[in-house]
Amino acid sequence: MIRRLARAAALSLLLATTAAFGADYTMRSGSLQFAGVQQGERFEGRFERFAPTIRFDPADLAASRFDVQIELASASTDNDERDEALKGADFFAVATFPKARFLTTVMRRIDATHFEADATLTLRDHTVALKFPFTFETTTSGARLTAKVTLDRLAFGIGAGDWASDDDIGHQVEVTVELSLVAKP
Amino acid sequence: MIARSDATRWGAVAKLLHWTVAIAVIGLLVGGLTMTDLKTSPQKFQLYALHKSVGISVLALMLLRLAWRGIDPRPRETGSDHPWLAFAARAVHRLFYVLLIAMPISGWVYNSAANFPLRWFGWVQLPALVAPDKALKQWAHEVHEVLAYTIIALLIVHVAGALKHHLIDRDDTLRRMLPFAGQRAETALTAPNQDPP
Numbered sequence: 001m002i003r004r005l006a007r008a009a010a011l012s013l014l015l016a017t018t019a020a021f022g023a024d025y026t027m028r029s030g031s032l033q034f035a036g037v038q039q040g041e042r043f044e045g046r047f048e049r050f051a052p053t054i055r056f057d058p059a060d061l062a063a064s065r066f067d068v069q070i071e072l073a074s075a076s077t078d079n080d081e082r083d084e085a086l087k088g089a090d091f092f093a094v095a096t097f098p099k100a101r102f103l104t105t106v107m108r109r110i111d112a113t114h115f116e117a118d119a120t121l122t123l124r125d126h127t128v129a130l131k132f133p134f135t136f137e138t139t140t141s142g143a144r145l146t147a148k149v150t151l152d153r154l155a156f157g158i159g160a161g162d163w164a165s166d167d168d169i170g171h172q173v174e175v176t177v178e179l180s181l182v183a184k185p
Numbered sequence: 186m187i188a189r190s191d192a193t194r195w196g197a198v199a200k201l202l203h204w205t206v207a208i209a210v211i212g213l214l215v216g217g218l219t220m221t222d223l224k225t226s227p228q229k230f231q232l233y234a235l236h237k238s239v240g241i242s243v244l245a246l247m248l249l250r251l252a253w254r255g256i257d258p259r260p261r262e263t264g265s266d267h268p269w270l271a272f273a274a275r276a277v278h279r280l281f282y283v284l285l286i287a288m289p290i291s292g293w294v295y296n297s298a299a300n301f302p303l304r305w306f307g308w309v310q311l312p313a314l315v316a317p318d319k320a321l322k323q324w325a326h327e328v329h330e331v332l333a334y335t336i337i338a339l340l341i342v343h344v345a346g347a348l349k350h351h352l353i354d355r356d357d358t359l360r361r362m363l364p365f366a367g368q369r370a371e372t373a374l375t376a377p378n379q380d381p382p
Contacts, residue, residue, distance in 0.1 A: 041302035
């Protein structure tokens with residue numbers, strides 16, 4: 001019993017040490033999804049290609065930072081016509097603005113696994129400040145990061161002009177992040 | 186006007202169904218063949234949504250017509266056609282039922298395979314017939330287009346036939362399908378400018 005406790009203690013110490021030094025993570029697998037409403041109908045999409053740089057240590061939030069590059073041309077909603085429009089000049093304008101960038105500044109702890117970051121998202125020619133609540137849980141093989149935020153597409157000039165009506169395409173877009181992370185050696 | 190048809194005239198229900206479908210189909214053909222070339226815009230999406238709603242309505246109306254045809258008597262043929270022409274006319278009518286039911290279904294399959302929602306006049310949500318599928322989408326589009334040209338060809342034959350009866354045979358085939366022909370016949374006695382005594 002004592003031996004087992006000792007072993008557990010040693011193991012948690014080891015894990016804690018690894019976590020403390022292993023604040024940098026790489027993505028093993030993950031999804032970056034979005035959901036909107038078109039003509040009263042919900043649709044879902046995802047970015048196939050995005051590169052997250054994750055440095056996170058719950059004990060040192062000041063040194064923690066997320067920096068994510070998103071390739072806008074990799075957006076897909078499983079609908080060719082919509083995807084083509086989405087990449088066009090009125091929306092993401094991927095020819096002019098190929099990448100979006102998400103960058104955190106200050107992070108706060110809410111409880112053991114819940115945190116909130118002040119962040120900026122640069123999409124097209126707009127950089128918008130937003131609150132980014134997320135969960136971060138260490139697992140036996142790394143960590144899991146999840147988040148859900150709602151963005152206003154017009155704040156980024158996405159579908160402005162002819163497409164600005166909330167009835168045609170909803171202004172609110174829900175973004176969901178799920179990352180499975182591995183600590184960098 | 187009498188709802189049911191009899192041996193010499195079409196009833197109001199048959200006429201209403203015929204002309205509603207006729208107007209809808211002509212609108213769908215003109216819209217369908219021109220809207221694909223429009224530049225992507227909210228209006229284009231709205232026009233497509235309208236096209237789909239009207240198309241689904243035609244499907245419902247054609248099923249209703251099929252049911253009504255089953256219980257409503259049909260006026261006698263006027264007998265002006267050669268037997269082979271009368272056979273061709275009946276074939277055209279039957280083919281119209283087949284095509285005008287197949288057409289909206291091909292559009293529905295196309296819409297489902299392309300992963301577009303289908304909301305009848307923004308009101309009733311209709312289910313997808315198939316899962317999103319690029320190959321099937323392409324195929325359904327081909328079918329939808331070929332059916333469109335087939336319907337146009339059939340429409341020309343149908344109108345030519347009606348005009349042949351009206352202008353050459355000078356029989357009642359076209360007149361008895363006209364929306365207010367029945368009424369005119371009934372009011373002929375009181376109408377001032379018709380058939381001087």
